[in-house]
Amino acid sequence: MHRRHVIGAALGLLAAPAVHAQDAWPGGRPLRVICPWPPGAANDALARLLAQRLNETLGAQAVVENRTGGAGLVGTNAVLQAAPDGYTLLASAFNTAVMPLVLKGATFNPEKDLEVLGRWAQAPLVMVIGGTRPQRTLPEVVAAAKARPKDWTIAISSLGAASHLATIEFLRRTGLDLDLVSYRGTQPALTDLMAGNVPLLIDNSFGVLPATADGRVRALGIATRQRSALAPDLPTLAEAGLPGFEFQSWYGAWAPKGTPAAIQDRVNALMRETMRDPAIAQRLTGQVLEPVTESIAEARRFIAAEIARAGELLRSVNYQPE
Structure with missing residues (x-):
């Protein structure tokens, strides 16, 4: 089955009675989930999963906006410039964390200028x-x-x-x-x-x-430490001659700096609940994506380590941002 169809099936499994919204947020206003990548990519599929869950759980309208261009910078800038009120979220990937290291036009600090809401899948x-x-x-x-x-x-x-x-x-x-x-x-x-x-x-x-x-x-x-259950017959690149060669893409969500902690916590809890659903996890695994359930603190530590590793590698080859 085509991967988009399977992701769609996963979304269908989420059709459950909506939970009544708590507090003032979302207050009946539409939520924007900005994806800085085109439709069909893993980022886009997970952005739509997030929007679907926000719709069902909060009883408000959440829509995905694909703001492509600039190797992800166009969509990221839209979130950086948005009000920190919980009505604009960013669904992106590894690129967001290292963008300032590789792109001249990326002048933000991902650890200081965005709120990490969590990671929820990796590949x-x-x-x-x-x-x-x-x-x-x-x-x-x-x-x-x-x-x-x-x-x-x-x-x-x-x-x-x-x-x-x-x-x-x-x-x-x-x-x-x-x-x-x-x-x-x-x-x-x-x-x-x-x-x-x-x-x-x-x-x-x-x-x-x-x-x-x-x-x-x-x-x-x-590029895994051991052979992956996603492709058990495929040798690791370490086996093939590159010892210790381990890399993964990962996917998460962010919000503008200053977004209230209570909103951050609710989105993170929603992401973790979604990835704990056995049916959704099974379908994502079928699309060679590994579900992740992390707290905000765990995601921050992971992303900080990824930024440090990327910076060290780029410095070792004297990489100059393009």
Whole structure:
């Protein structure tokens, strides 16, 4: 079944009697859930899940706005500029945390200028190769790219995505000097990969693993410590020759700085309740997404560690924001 249909089925399972709104919020006003990525991406599917839950639980209208552009900066800026009253939320991913490290136009501090509401899903990264390429293993790819580097490029789905950082680390670890080709999302990158226009891509499991079904894309390895239940037959990239190579994309929600703590807590509780629903968790797992249930404090600590790791990696290669 197509991933959008399965996510839709998951949403259908949430059709339960609405819980009466408490206190003054949401007060009958519409809620905006801003997603800085196009429809069809994991960010978008989870944004719609959040909007659906807000609708059912609060009895108010919550709508998703896809504000794309600037590698996620357009939508993020819309939330940064919104009133901190709980009526504008951001549903995004890893990119939000590291955006100022990779984009010249991102002048905000994600830890100081936004309120973290929590994470609620993650997806390990997978390295894939175009199906027409003869190489079957990572060592074969590295050897071929070193022999003829001009014949090899590597796609990145978005500047500042977890896949971008993983690609930088892959090139650093292997000593390869390949051109990076940036796209506006996973689907355009996959389309070019399948057409043979670009040979390699590292991206999230949600986007790339379903594309391996017909052979036009082959998976070389997954960036997890141990083999993942999401793809148990796929070797880890550590097994394939990159010890300790672990990267994941993750998805969460934020609010403008100063949003009342009571609203933050209610949204976080809603996210955790949603991911604890066995039926929803099972369907997300079927879409190679791993459910996450974290408190706000836990999410803050996790994101701080991710920012520190990304900063260290980018400094090690003297990366300059684009």
